Each structure stands twice: as C-alpha cells, then as structure tokens.
Amino acid sequence: MTEIHRELRLPKALVGAYLALSVLTVIAAVVLRDSPALVTDAVWIRTIIVVLTGALMLSFAVGASRGSAKSYLRWRISSAVMVVAIVVLVALPGFLPLWVRIEQGICGLLLLGVVVLVNGQRVRGLFAHA
Structure with a gap:
C-alpha cells in the first residue's frame, strides 16, 4: 500500500459514506413520494x-x-464547493423539509472531514511533485 493510498483511506471512506447516505435519501424519497410536504420538487432535484x-x-x-x-485537485475543489452549497441550501428558509436538512447537515459534516483531510499539509505534500 502506497503512502498516498494510506493517507487517503479515511477521506475516501467519508466520501463513500456521503454517497451511501445520499443513495439512502433517494430511496427514502421514493418511499415517501406520496407525501408532498416531505418530498417536494426541490427534494427530488x-x-x-x-x-x-x-x-x-x-x-x-x-x-x-x-x-x-x-x-486530487478536482476532489479538493468539489468537496469544498459542496460543503459551501450544503451550508447555503440548509440555511435557506423553507427550501428543504426538515428531514432533508438533517440529512444534508450530516452530508456536510462528512464532506467537511474530507475537506480538512485532503487539504492538510501532509496530503498536499504527497501531491506537491506530481
């Protein structure tokens, strides 16, 4: 196992958890689809x-x-952009139902961990000469 692979194992797992939670949220939306208060057009999108x-x-x-x-650069940028987007969307009053705001908050925390880890000096140093 390379040093890069070792250093990126945890942030990669966090992204995997983000994706898994996101898929479960789509499944929940399908299950709850007959409740327009819980599953709005904004939720689907x-x-x-x-x-x-x-x-x-x-x-x-x-x-x-x-x-x-x-x-690595694309991952750094996309994870940071998604954290900002999540903060904005969760903060918008009435945009998302509470259950999706909670899910998005958890997703934001997972990605915040990714942002901190992949932007750390140790990981950046591994890609400094690449």
Whole structure:
C-alpha cells in the first residue's frame, strides 16, 4: 500500500459514506413520494444532484488514491464547493423539509472531514511533485 493510498483511506471512506447516505435519501424519497410536504420538487432535484456529485467525488478519490494529481485537485475543489452549497441550501428558509436538512447537515459534516483531510499539509505534500 502506497503512502498516498494510506493517507487517503479515511477521506475516501467519508466520501463513500456521503454517497451511501445520499443513495439512502433517494430511496427514502421514493418511499415517501406520496407525501408532498416531505418530498417536494426541490427534494427530488437536490437528492439526485447529491448522488451524482457523490459518485463523481468518489471517482476523484479513487483517482487521487492512485496518485493522480488532477483527480486530487478536482476532489479538493468539489468537496469544498459542496460543503459551501450544503451550508447555503440548509440555511435557506423553507427550501428543504426538515428531514432533508438533517440529512444534508450530516452530508456536510462528512464532506467537511474530507475537506480538512485532503487539504492538510501532509496530503498536499504527497501531491506537491506530481
């Protein structure tokens, strides 16, 4: 196991958890679809976008763990952008039902962990010469 692979194991797992939670949220939306107060159009759009971004970030994480500097940079940027987007969307009054705000808060915390870890000096140093 390479040093890059070791250092990225935890942030990669956090992205995997983000994606898994996102998929479970889409499944919950399907189950709750007959309750318009719980599953709004915004819920459908947001949950699908989150699954897609989760899959994309996981692909960046896999590429970065294989030593790809481009994947690492994309992962750093996308995870930070998603944290900001989550904060904004959760803060918007009435935009998302409470259950999705909670789910998004958890997703935001998972990605905040990713942002802290992949932007740390140790990991950045591994990609400094790539």
